[in-house]
Amino acid sequence: MTLEMVVFGVTFVVALGSSLAMVFARNAVHAALFLVIAQVALAVTFLLQGAYFVAALQIIVYAGAIMVLFLFVIMLLGVDKRDALIEPLPAQRPLAVGLGALLAAEVIYIVFKGIDLVGDAGGEAITALNRDPGNVLAVARVLFSRYLLPFEATSILLVVAVVGVMVLTRRISDVADLQTPEDLPAGAPVKEIAV
Amino acid sequence: MSEVPPGFYLALAGLMFTIGAVGALVRRNAIVIFMFVELMLNAVNLAFVTFARMRGNLDGQVLVFFVLVVAAAEVVVGLAIIVSIFRRRASADVDDVNLLKW
Numbered sequence: 001m002t003l004e005m006v007v008f009g010v011t012f013v014v015a016l017g018s019s020l021a022m023v024f025a026r027n028a029v030h031a032a033l034f035l036v037i038a039q040v041a042l043a044v045t046f047l048l049q050g051a052y053f054v055a056a057l058q059i060i061v062y063a064g065a066i067m068v069l070f071l072f073v074i075m076l077l078g079v080d081k082r083d084a085l086i087e088p089l090p091a092q093r094p095l096a097v098g099l100g101a102l103l104a105a106e107v108i109y110i111v112f113k114g115i116d117l118v119g120d121a122g123g124e125a126i127t128a129l130n131r132d133p134g135n136v137l138a139v140a141r142v143l144f145s146r147y148l149l150p151f152e153a154t155s156i157l158l159v160v161a162v163v164g165v166m167v168l169t170r171r172i173s174d175v176a177d178l179q180t181p182e183d184l185p186a187g188a189p190v191k192e193i194a195v
Numbered sequence: 196m197s198e199v200p201p202g203f204y205l206a207l208a209g210l211m212f213t214i215g216a217v218g219a220l221v222r223r224n225a226i227v228i229f230m231f232v233e234l235m236l237n238a239v240n241l242a243f244v245t246f247a248r249m250r251g252n253l254d255g256q257v258l259v260f261f262v263l264v265v266a267a268a269e270v271v272v273g274l275a276i277i278v279s280i281f282r283r284r285a286s287a288d289v290d291d292v293n294l295l296k297w
Contacts, residue, residue: 008199012207019214019234028227035230038211042237045204049248054240054259061263062237066270073274074226077281088290093221100217107209115202118249125251142253143260154264161268168275 004048011048015041028074032067039063050126052135204245211238225277225287229270236266 018037025031039062046055129138143151215235219228240259247255281287 002198004198008203012203015207016210016214019211019218022227022230022234023214023218023221028224031227031230035234038234039237042211042241045207045241046244048199049204049244051244051247051256051259054244054256057260057263058237058240061267062233066233066267069270069274070226070230073278076278077226077287088293096217096220100213100220103216104210104213107213108206111202111205111209115205118246120201120249121251123248123251126248126253129253139253139256139260142257146254147257147261150261154261157265157268161271165271165275168272168279 007044008048011041011044014038015045029071032070032074035070036063036067039067050123050130050135052130053139201245201249205242208238208241208245211235211241223288223290225280225289226274228289229273229277233266233270236262 015038018034018041022031022034022038025034039058043055043058043063046052046058129135133141212235215231215233215238218234219231222228222231240262243255243258243262245255247253277287280292284291
């Protein structure tokens with residue numbers, strides 16, 4: 001029983017427990033906070049496997065930025081604790097749980113049957129990379145050489161996402177409220193529209 | 196450093212992915228469904244990191260970086276869609292969006 005085993009066991013329980021608690025949380029804010037716990041637990045498993053840069057990204061981007069965005073939207077829309085009483089598909093929930101159990105069984109079976117196909121380098125290669133150029137430097141070398149084109153493509157993706165969000169959330173009523181001079185009754189003062 | 200067999204990490208990733216899939220099917224609130232999609236992406240990230248360790252190179256860790264960027268873009272666009280639906284229907288319930296249903 002080494003220290004890594006103990007840390008992994010605790011992380012395993014915390015990650016699975018908070019994911020399950022997300023399913024049963026009635027309140028959307030509680031679900032978001034359980035998701036933060038699960039993401040921090042996953043960051044610990046990244047650290048255990050020598051992925052230091054990715055673990056830091058996980059906490060900063062996921063648990064920090066993305067979850068703040070989620071909480072912001074929940075607060076903007078108002079917390080909705082009401083659960084729908086009318087079920088459009090009556091068998092959906094039991095079916096989802098049953099198929100989920102089947103999927104879990106399949107995944108576990110495949111993991112323990114097919115793990116030898118990947119081949120285990122034992123983590124020594126990652127440890128050596130983390131020691132000699134350092135994790136950040138090693139990741140940067142791979143990212144900016146072999147994956148340079150996908151990296152540039154992600155910048156286009158982010159620009160498209162930003163423009164798309166601005167188009168999606170603009171208020172159309174600002175345009176619809178503008179009156180044309182023909183709509184106004186005779187003699188009414190025409191509103192000056194600042195351009 | 197690798198006393199825990201990688202199969203345990205992959206099993207954790209698979210179980211978290213399953214919980215995310217079931218949760219996305221069971222819940223009705225669109226924001227909560229989005230959170231379960233994030234949970235599934237996180238579980239896949241854990242699988243990528245574990246495979247990177249098993250293969251002994253860093254390609255898996257770089258892929259996690261790309262998943263992170265795509266997830267950020269996806270969350271921003273998805274939440275914008277939810278906000279604009281909420282403005283029109285005053286509800287974040289996915290069952291209320293049934294105009295295109297036959």
